[in-house]
Amino acid sequence: MQICTFAHCTLVRMKKITTLLILIYIGISAYPQYKKYSFQQPKMGSLFNIVLYSEDSLAAARAAAAAYRLVDTLNTIYSDYLPDSELNSVCDKSGNGEWIKISEPLFTILQTALKASEISDGSFDVTMGPVIRLWRKARKEKRLPDNDSIHAARLKVGFRFIKLDTIQQAIRLQKKGMQIDLGGIAQGETAKRMYARLSELGFPHALVDAAGDIMAGTTPAAVDGWRIGINLPVSAELMEQKLLLKTTAVTTSGDLYQYLELNGKRYSHIIDPRTGHALTESRNVTVIADDGTRADWLTKACSILPLQKALKLIMQFPGTEVQIAMLQKGKPIFYRSPRFHAYFDPQKSPGSVNK
Numbered sequence: 343m344q345i346c347t348f349a350h351c352t353l354v355r356m357k358k359i360t361t362l363l364i365l366i367y368i369g370i371s372a373y374p375q376y377k378k379y380s381f382q383q384p385k386m387g388s389l390f391n392i393v394l395y396s397e398d399s400l401a402a403a404r405a406a407a408a409a410y411r412l413v414d415t416l417n418t419i420y421s422d423y424l425p426d427s428e429l430n431s432v433c434d435k436s437g438n439g440e441w442i443k444i445s446e447p448l449f450t451i452l453q454t455a456l457k458a459s460e461i462s463d464g465s466f467d468v469t470m471g472p473v474i475r476l477w478r479k480a481r482k483e484k485r486l487p488d489n490d491s492i493h494a495a496r497l498k499v500g501f502r503f504i505k506l507d508t509i510q511q512a513i514r515l516q517k518k519g520m521q522i523d524l525g526g527i528a529q530g531e532t533a534k535r536m537y538a539r540l541s542e543l544g545f546p547h548a549l550v551d552a553a554g555d556i557m558a559g560t561t562p563a564a565v566d567g568w569r570i571g572i573n574l575p576v577s578a579e580l581m582e583q584k585l586l587l588k589t590t591a592v593t594t595s596g597d598l599y600q601y602l603e604l605n606g607k608r609y610s611h612i613i614d615p616r617t618g619h620a621l622t623e624s625r626n627v628t629v630i631a632d633d634g635t636r637a638d639w640l641t642k643a644c645s646i647l648p649l650q651k652a653l654k655l656i657m658q659f660p661g662t663e664v665q666i667a668m669l670q671k672g673k674p675i676f677y678r679s680p681r682f683h684a685y686f687d688p689q690k691s692p693g694s695v696n697k
Contacts, residue, residue: 379396381410385552390413393551396545413552416447428448436519437515443511454531462647462655467500469503469522471521474523481611495618503517529553529555534557556570556593557634566586570586572626572667590630592628592630594628595641607622612642627641627667640656652664664682
């Protein structure tokens, strides 16, 4: 196994699959008033997990239920699968010149998405919906989309054709046939909002795992933090090193589950906005950040950008770190930003529960 640092080596159909696995270690015997409670529900086409510490099992269950209700509400806003979602309602009116007043959650995530597109030079672009739908169909039918179809779909793409009115909280899509796809950012935003809701309800000692987009909150005094495992590229096998996190978000993007394989070539579910084609280089990208939304979209941008450009992008966000794992001749090679290793767990703790 070779390791390089950037400092030295410049239940329903799944909307998005990230490949972060979480290990939560049992270590609260010295703090008996707290017990750990775990909850799991299918949401947004994937499994969403909540783990929290509480002195009251009923209160913990009520808080988790409130967080899951929030997910249901956000899904009716963000989803491009639900025909009547707020997002699809907006896209149905693309190109007609109309300004449409939208909800705070949709406006906020689109503001973030546009800034992400600008700062990443378009390597992240939520208007890729028409192209992404072509590749979804291709994976289902086990065939590649033809170049003419990709070209036609790309004519409807372009984050600069989204206009936002910050005073009226309104949006206008300037091109007809535009389709926004929030799959590369919505689950990170949802995890952040779920954790905020749990904290508001008095449960800051919590972890939210929104299908691999993780927001790790605080822990009781006797618990070191949340230990999280990262899988190797194209494998469910975990890296030997685990992360130890508090009040931090982490997301990994890869193609472990969602891909198309034809003629010995593997096509990722991540599409390059610059070409309209799926990535063919197996790359696991893990981003640690103080914000779940940022961690989510950065994994997509850093999956597409060349290594040095990915590092340059990450360095624009103080406190944000990245690991890019790639296969060379079947062996994993790791490229890491300078302080990524600071989040490694210094201990190997027994008694883990692997989800």
